[in-house]
Amino acid sequence: MDLGEGLRKAIAKLTGATIIDAKTVREFNKELQRALISADVNVELVLSLTQKLEDAALKEKLPEGVSAKDYITNMLYEQLIALMGESFVPVMKPKHVLLLGLYGSGKTTTAAKLARYYQERGLSSALIACDVSRPAAYEQLETLAKQAGVGFYGIKDEIDVRKILKGAQAALKDKKVLICDTSGRNALDKSLLDQLKVVDEEFKPDEKVLVINADTGQVAGKQAKEFDNAVKLTGVVVTKLDGSGKGGGALSAVSAAHVGIEFIGTGEKLNAIELYDSKKYVGKLLGIPDLESLVSNVQQAIKDANVKPEEMASEELSYSTFYTQLKAMSKMGPLNNMMASLGVSASKEALEQSEVKMKRYKAIIDSMTQMEREDGSLLSNSGRIKRIARGSGSTEKEVRELISDFNKMKKMYKLMKNDRNVRKQFSKFMPK
Numbered sequence: 369m370d371l372g373e374g375l376r377k378a379i380a381k382l383t384g385a386t387i388i389d390a391k392t393v394r395e396f397n398k399e400l401q402r403a404l405i406s407a408d409v410n411v412e413l414v415l416s417l418t419q420k421l422e423d424a425a426l427k428e429k430l431p432e433g434v435s436a437k438d439y440i441t442n443m444l445y446e447q448l449i450a451l452m453g454e455s456f457v458p459v460m461k462p463k464h465v466l467l468l469g470l471y472g473s474g475k476t477t478t479a480a481k482l483a484r485y486y487q488e489r490g491l492s493s494a495l496i497a498c499d500v501s502r503p504a505a506y507e508q509l510e511t512l513a514k515q516a517g518v519g520f521y522g523i524k525d526e527i528d529v530r531k532i533l534k535g536a537q538a539a540l541k542d543k544k545v546l547i548c549d550t551s552g553r554n555a556l557d558k559s560l561l562d563q564l565k566v567v568d569e570e571f572k573p574d575e576k577v578l579v580i581n582a583d584t585g586q587v588a589g590k591q592a593k594e595f596d597n598a599v600k601l602t603g604v605v606v607t608k609l610d611g612s613g614k615g616g617g618a619l620s621a622v623s624a625a626h627v628g629i630e631f632i633g634t635g636e637k638l639n640a641i642e643l644y645d646s647k648k649y650v651g652k653l654l655g656i657p658d659l660e661s662l663v664s665n666v667q668q669a670i671k672d673a674n675v676k677p678e679e680m681a682s683e684e685l686s687y688s689t690f691y692t693q694l695k696a697m698s699k700m701g702p703l704n705n706m707m708a709s710l711g712v713s714a715s716k717e718a719l720e721q722s723e724v725k726m727k728r729y730k731a732i733i734d735s736m737t738q739m740e741r742e743d744g745s746l747l748s749n750s751g752r753i754k755r756i757a758r759g760s761g762s763t764e765k766e767v768r769e770l771i772s773d774f775n776k777m778k779k780m781y782k783l784m785k786n787d788r789n790v791r792k793q794f795s796k797f798m799p800k
């Protein structure tokens with residue numbers, strides 16, 4: 369039984385459960401422990417994961433509108449991403465990347481995919497042929513480099529990796545990202561280990577990435593540990609996720625080496641590589657294609673259950689909350705009705721202008737990144753302002769106007785925090 373199957377079996381135990389009680393959680397956890405341990409996930413880690421799950425599940429009431437199954441699935445998802453990481457952002461700077469892995473795991477293909485990936489994003493890249501064991505390895509990498517349109521260095525029939533790497537570093541001085549392909553074996557034996565240590569010394573990799581095939585089951589953990597002991601891994605790439613494999617081995621690998629998943633290989637073609645995205649990956653592992661909406665529904669329900677309407681106005685104002693308010697306001701109908709209900713009078717002209725402004729502000733906030741919406745101070749950067757203006761079809765002056773209005777509102781917001789009456793008025797505009 370692979371890990372995915374075990375996890376799905378555990379989740380299936382929750383079908384039909386209407387409450388979360390100690391018995392339900394323990395039964396789920398027992399199944400979960402069985403699945404994780406048989407996938408070689410470290411026992412201590414399994415116990416701490418299931419303990420955390422139990423504590424969290426029993427502490428809170430099941431939020432309204434969410435099934436026990438979805439609620440616990442979401443918790444399991446959170447525990448799994450604590451292990452594997454939520455998403456990966458590659459360092460876009462000149463660097464040396466070393467790829468490692470057992471025989472046939474997809475190292476050579478991944479090397480070419482990665483070189484193409486970085487080069488397409490402005491970092492000229494090259495591949496170095498350090499697989500000196502397999503007869504046609506040199507030609508395979510050379511062909512792939514041509515296909516990818518990236519640089520290549522190798523010395524045909526040379527078996528001394530130190531020599532190859534010295535030559536490569538001299539010949540590829542103008543390339544920003546150097547990716548070194550290495551030999552695979554059926555097992556990590558002494559000669560491969562010695563070779564890897566030489567490569568590590570000579571190449572001085574910034575990133576040491578273990579390539580594992582998604583079909584690899586339990587042994588992935590052991591593999592990862594051995595490679596990690598030999599050269600200290602920095603990340604994992606899981607290949608062949610387009611096949612039947614559910615990627616359970618990757619969990620064992622990342623937990624054994626304490627590193628995250630970076631990329632996913634989804635096919636033989638050179639563009640078949642994706643950045644790791646936990647919702648997609650865990651969704652596949654758990655057999656829930658639309659895990660993203662499950663997670664967002666549960667998280668929204670938890671949020672709704674915990675937030676009292678009058679408290680909403682007292683949280684720190686960010687562009688995100690501002691946007692929610694603008695949306696809620698436009699749903700409430702024309703501004704003049706609303707102002708009248710608040711006892712504020714304004715000229716028709718001024719109100720019309722405000723409505724146009726509100727629309728524009730919404731478009732501008734739409735063009736911000738999530739980070740900018742949460743941290744308004746990022747907008748002191750004029751490059752960001754330029755980008756947002758372009759993205760929203762407005763002028764930079766209009767973006768600056770929003771920033772200035774927003775900052776005024778933020779100040780008001782702070783003052784209001786201590787005033788119950790104003791806060792109550794304000795909470796009318798918050799979405800229920």
Ligand SMILES: Nc1nc2c(ncn2[C@@H]2O[C@H](COP(=O)(O)OP(=O)(O)OP(=O)(O)O)[C@@H](O)[C@H]2O)c(=O)[nH]1
Nearest residue numbers: 471472473474475476477552607608633634635636
């Ligand atoms: N479907 C699919 N096939 C892949 C993927 N990555 C690699 N392959 C295929 O897997 C086979 C082995 O890939 P290689 O890149 O040669 O693997 P390797 O680890 O370099 O193998 P050795 O050098 O022999 O150890 C090839 O036929 C690849 O086309 C993937 O993400 N999806």
Ligand SMILES: [Mg+2]
Nearest residue numbers: 475476499505
């Ligand atoms: Mg190879």
